Amino acid sequence: MARFTDRAKWLPLLLAGGVFLWDFAALQWVFAHEPGITARVVFYFDVALLPGTLLFSPTPAILFNCNLAGLIGLVIWLVLKERANHSKA
Numbered sequence: 500m501a502r503f504t505d506r507a508k509w510l511p512l513l514l515a516g517g518v519f520l521w522d523f524a525a526l527q528w529v530f531a532h533e534p535g536i537t538a539r540v541v542f543y544f545d546v547a548l549l550p551g552t553l554l555f556s557p558t559p560a561i562l563f564n565c566n567l568a569g570l571i572g573l574v575i576w577l578v579l580k581e582r583a584n585h586s587k588a
Contacts, residue, residue: 511569519565529541
């Protein structure tokens with residue numbers, strides 16, 4: 500468990516980075532349809548940016564998703580760190 504915990508310190512950054520790349524890919528997909536953006540393309544874009552689009556428009560939704568992923572990664576890291584500390588004692 501200690502070996503994993505040493506590498507898990509990068510988890511918040513990796514989760515936030517992965518979510519950003521996903522959201523960026525969704526943005527590029529929408530821009531690829533720009534000359535004839537339909538309601539269907541906009542719907543798929545909103546679905547790709549969930550859960551951020553439930554609360555915000557698409558641009559702030561990307562920031563919300565990245566922050567949420569970083570927070571979830573931080574919580575997972577703290578839980579794993581606490582468990583590793585208990586197993587050492």
